[in-house]
Amino acid sequence: MHTQRLTLTLTALASAGLLLTACGSESGTGSDSDSGGRSVESEQALTGVRWNVDSLTVGGKKQDAPEGAYLKIGKDGKAAGSYGCNQAGTTVSIKGDTVDFGRTRTTRMACEGAGRMKFEENLTRALGAGKFTAKVDGDRMTLTTAKGDRVDFTSRPAEPDAPLTGTKWTVNGIGDAKTAATLPKAVSGKVHLTFGDDGKVRGNLGCNDVSAKAEAKDGRITFGKPATTRKMCPGDAMTTERKLLKLFDGEARYEVKQGALKLTADDGTVITADAAEGKDQPKGKDQPESKS
Numbered sequence: 001m002h003t004q005r006l007t008l009t010l011t012a013l014a015s016a017g018l019l020l021t022a023c024g025s026e027s028g029t030g031s032d033s034d035s036g037g038r039s040v041e042s043e044q045a046l047t048g049v050r051w052n053v054d055s056l057t058v059g060g061k062k063q064d065a066p067e068g069a070y071l072k073i074g075k076d077g078k079a080a081g082s083y084g085c086n087q088a089g090t091t092v093s094i095k096g097d098t099v100d101f102g103r104t105r106t107t108r109m110a111c112e113g114a115g116r117m118k119f120e121e122n123l124t125r126a127l128g129a130g131k132f133t134a135k136v137d138g139d140r141m142t143l144t145t146a147k148g149d150r151v152d153f154t155s156r157p158a159e160p161d162a163p164l165t166g167t168k169w170t171v172n173g174i175g176d177a178k179t180a181a182t183l184p185k186a187v188s189g190k191v192h193l194t195f196g197d198d199g200k201v202r203g204n205l206g207c208n209d210v211s212a213k214a215e216a217k218d219g220r221i222t223f224g225k226p227a228t229t230r231k232m233c234p235g236d237a238m239t240t241e242r243k244l245l246k247l248f249d250g251e252a253r254y255e256v257k258q259g260a261l262k263l264t265a266d267d268g269t270v271i272t273a274d275a276a277e278g279k280d281q282p283k284g285k286d287q288p289e290s291k292s
Helices: 002-015 020-046 114-127 235-245
Strands: 050-058 061-064 070-073 078-082 087-095 098-101 132-137 140-144 150-155 167-175 180-182 192-195 200-204 209-217 220-223 251-257 260-265 270-279
Touching: 020 132, 050 114, 114 150, 167 235, 192 270
Parallel strands: none
Antiparallel strands: 050 061, 050 070, 050 150, 070 078, 078 087, 087 098, 098 132, 132 140, 140 150, 167 180, 167 192, 167 270, 192 200, 200 209, 209 220, 220 251, 251 260, 260 270
16 A cells, blocks of 8 residues: 555656656756767867867976868868978867867978977877867867876968969979978079960979970870070089979879979879969070970
8 A cells, every 4th residue: 555655656746847856857867968069069169170289288398280281070080281391181079078189190301400309209199198178269279188288279261272374383392192301401492384375384403494395184284395504503402393393294183272382293203392372483485405
């Protein structure tokens, strides 16, 4: 009889919605759901944005990031960017406001300036050391570890891509699909190419001036036989020139992205260049002589 009365009482309370334990349980479920909602919102805030690295703080010591360091987190569980020198890629897991990076893989380009390479090493080590708590406030993001180490980022509107033609492209690296290397100091900042509206490219290869047919279509450029001046230059300049000459008299894929040009020749040679400030469209009629 007592059991029957207790059962009837519980049934009545349940009908009245007064079983607090059950409500608490449902509230807990709702909290998990809210957490999932925050996770989605947090992921949306983090992904698809170019986050420019401002600084890295490890053990209370702050290091300002070199120009061009950035990270872009995709919705596919991958992140890519530049940690100061090389192009970098890694996996990334986002759960709520917790971000966990996997092992970073980078190209093997050697960059001028010890500070740039050192920052890259420190950032690579820091991102792989443990989980981060992410906080996004407008155009700012911070990633902070439980120990207080942090990486500060800002997002800025991406600059429009420079046009292939009419832009002076300063060559900064030559390599292949796996590795890249900056140009020797003797020719750094001196090697450049400019693609004209007349279907030709003109520039300097490190030693000699060059001009050639260059017709761009559907992401590929068809180069003609190069005509060059005939100067003899010291070793590094001539070595650079010989590597660049592989680009000509054939086809190359090209990609222009955020002020950078990437050319991939049919033999696998990869040439990277940055857009110089302003445009530099050669107008001279004089052409270098074809080098025999």
